[in-house]
Structures are given as structure tokens and as C-alpha cells.
Amino acid sequence: MLPWLICCLGAVYFGYGYFLRVAPSVMIDQLMRDFAVNAAMLGNLAAAYYYIYAAMQIPFGIAVDNIGPRRVLIGAALVCATGATMFAAADTLALAFAGRLLIGAGAAAAWVGTMRLTTIWLPPDRFAFMVGLTNLIAMHGGTAGQGPLALVIDAVGWRAASYAAAAAGFAIALAFWATRRLSPTPAAGAAAATTGGRARVGVLPVLKLALGRRAAWAMGAYGATAAGPTLAIAVLWGVPFVMQAYGLGRPAAGAFASTILIGWGVVGPAAGWLSDRLGRRKPLLYAGPLLGLVAWPVLIYVPGLPVPLLYLLAFAAGGSLSGFLVGFAVAKEFTPSAATGTITSLLNASVMLSIAVLQVVIGYILDLNWTGAIENGVRIYDAETYRLGFTAIPVLLLAGLVAVRFIPETHCRQIAD
Numbered sequence: 221m222l223p224w225l226i227c228c229l230g231a232v233y234f235g236y237g238y239f240l241r242v243a244p245s246v247m248i249d250q251l252m253r254d255f256a257v258n259a260a261m262l263g264n265l266a267a268a269y270y271y272i273y274a275a276m277q278i279p280f281g282i283a284v285d286n287i288g289p290r291r292v293l294i295g296a297a298l299v300c301a302t303g304a305t306m307f308a309a310a311d312t313l314a315l316a317f318a319g320r321l322l323i324g325a326g327a328a329a330a331w332v333g334t335m336r337l338t339t340i341w342l343p344p345d346r347f348a349f350m351v352g353l354t355n356l357i358a359m360h361g362g363t364a365g366q367g368p369l370a371l372v373i374d375a376v377g378w379r380a381a382s383y384a385a386a387a388a389g390f391a392i393a394l395a396f397w398a399t400r401r402l403s404p405t406p407a408a409g410a411a412a413a414t415t416g417g418r419a420r421v422g423v424l425p426v427l428k429l430a431l432g433r434r435a436a437w438a439m440g441a442y443g444a445t446a447a448g449p450t451l452a453i454a455v456l457w458g459v460p461f462v463m464q465a466y467g468l469g470r471p472a473a474g475a476f477a478s479t480i481l482i483g484w485g486v487v488g489p490a491a492g493w494l495s496d497r498l499g500r501r502k503p504l505l506y507a508g509p510l511l512g513l514v515a516w517p518v519l520i521y522v523p524g525l526p527v528p529l530l531y532l533l534a535f536a537a538g539g540s541l542s543g544f545l546v547g548f549a550v551a552k553e554f555t556p557s558a559a560t561g562t563i564t565s566l567l568n569a570s571v572m573l574s575i576a577v578l579q580v581v582i583g584y585i586l587d588l589n590w591t592g593a594i595e596n597g598v599r600i601y602d603a604e605t606y607r608l609g610f611t612a613i614p615v616l617l618l619a620g621l622v623a624v625r626f627i628p629e630t631h632c633r634q635i636a637d
Contacts, residue, residue: 483538508543
């Protein structure tokens, strides 16, 4: 039971980071008003999280492989909570940007740290399941950061809600600190090559192990194209799009974005289980982008969808991210165990960079095609402008299918030692 609790604590922290990641999607009008910014500037503010998140992936991957995940996660949670406090208190755009940078820096350790905890504390045959379970727990955080958070913001404002979120981060850091002296048993399997969760491998050898093979870069391309586009819409631009296209209020639009994350959280563990049962990974890698190519063109380009169908397609779009989750198991299996954290960080970084770039590019497209409409001091973009901004989504999903061709089939076995 203790190993699962330790790993689930990491998953809770990942969910906390996800909550903070998506929170701006239900604050868009307040942030644009309070900081007097347009869509491109707001895209950059939201993307600040992803810039530093992506930049910190390799350093954190090396850190958890060498000094242990719990030490890293304690410090990271403190940084993340401090950033949330700064963001809540910000009275200038520069301070808000700095707060988002700190949030992203701290949250950057969450996924890679949790995956390293999993390799240390749980048997290897539980890895794919824990990937899915971590994502399921995290999606609860992401869901809370949209529809439910929108209700809280309507009641108390975005600043009070952000202060409460900061307090939760400090509590998570305290929980990690309380577990610092616990040690895994040898039965955990992957821990046999570690001491106290530390792999004791030099920086350059770890980088060579993780990055010195074509499959690693193919997995990075897959993450950027198969997962990045869906997440870019789910965590920022999806909410204002459905508000404008379907006349939904902010809580209902937040529920649309939450449904994408729920689809990911439900289908992800099922995909991991199915992959393990089949003894194959690549069919699930192909299935993700294919499902996205069914859902997203309808969501983007077919007007007047009934609201129930809108939510059903949002669930399917979230389910398309399941291939990305299976990708973490693939990456682990073709990478030596000493570099598990580093290869996980590379895959995560590719997705974060994709989200950051797409958020900003979509924001610029919105501004370039803005009709001049303003409401309560906030720019209003019509549905057709959003559709134009989302044009690249199907193209990138097709590129994700191409990337799978260059990823090896591991047959659910560790093929690198």
C-alpha cells in the first residue's frame, strides 16, 4: 500500500500543476481587462508556464535520475506555490508573467518525478497502469481548474481563487517532506539499480542514453503533433471558442474543456490496460491521432452542433490523447532504466513546447483577424476567427500518424537494459 500512496502523492502534485496550467482558460476576460492585454499578449502570459516547463524538463529529468525524485519534488512544489502566490498578487503584467514562470518551473518536475517514483517503488509491470492512473488523477485537477473554478471565480474573483490554490501547493510540499525518510523495498524491481531513489549516473552519460537514438526523437515529434494541438485548445482557447460559437456561459464552456480532460482521464488508463493485454504498443499510438482526426474537424468546422454532441465529441477528442500516454511506456521500454527520468522529460518537453507555440500562434491569428468588436473593454473574436486559428490542428494530427512509423514496437517489454 505504501508504494501506491507515494506514487499517488506524485500524481496529486501533477494534478495540482494541471489545475494551475488550465486555470487561465476561465479567467480570460478578467485577465484581459485587469492587465489590458489582447489575445496575443494573453497567449504569451498563459504560455509562460509552458516556456519554462519545457526548458526545465531535461534538467529535472537528470535531477530525478541522480538525486532522487522526492528531494526534487519538495523544492518544486514550494516554487510552484510561490509562483501561484505571486500571480494572485500581481498588479502588473510583468509580475503576472513572473508568477506563471515560477508556476511552470515548479510544475515541470511533477510528471517526470512521478514517473521516476513509479520505476523506484512499483514493479515494472505496473508502469503503464500507473501512467494511466496518474493521468486520471491529474485530469481531476484539470477538470477542477475549469468548470468548478469558473463558478468559484464568479463568486469570489480570480485573485482569491489563486490564493487558495497557492495554499494547496504549500500543503503538497509539506506532504512530500513528510515522506522524505521512507525507502522502497527491493521488491519494487526498478529500484534495484538505485540507492534511495538515486540512479547515480553522470549527466552526459544519461543524456547519451536518452537522446542518442532515433526513436527518442520520433517519440518527441509524436508528442508534439499528436497531443500538443488538443491540449492547446483544451487549456486555453477552447473555452472562449464555445462561448462565442454556441453562446455558452463560462461555467458551461469550462465544462466543455473539462470534458476533453475527462475523456483523456477515462480513456488513457483503458488504453494502457488494452496495450498491456495485447502485448503491443503501436496500435494504440496510431489510434490516438486517428480518433482526434474524427473529432476535431467536426468540432471546429461543423456549426450548430447540438450541445450533447458537442460534449460527446469533446470526450472523444480527449480520448485521442490516450496514445500519448502509451507513448511514455514505449519510451521507457526502449531506454535504459538509468535514463528513465530523462527520456520522460524529453517527451513531456516536446508537448509543452508544442502547446506554448500553438497558444501564441492562435492568439496572433485571432488578433490579425479581429473585427474590432469590444465588450466591457475586452476584445471579442467571432467563431469564424477561432476556426481560422485552429486550422493547423488536423494537419498536426496527420503528422503524428507519420511519426509513429519511426517508433519501434516494444511488445510491452524492456528492450534496453
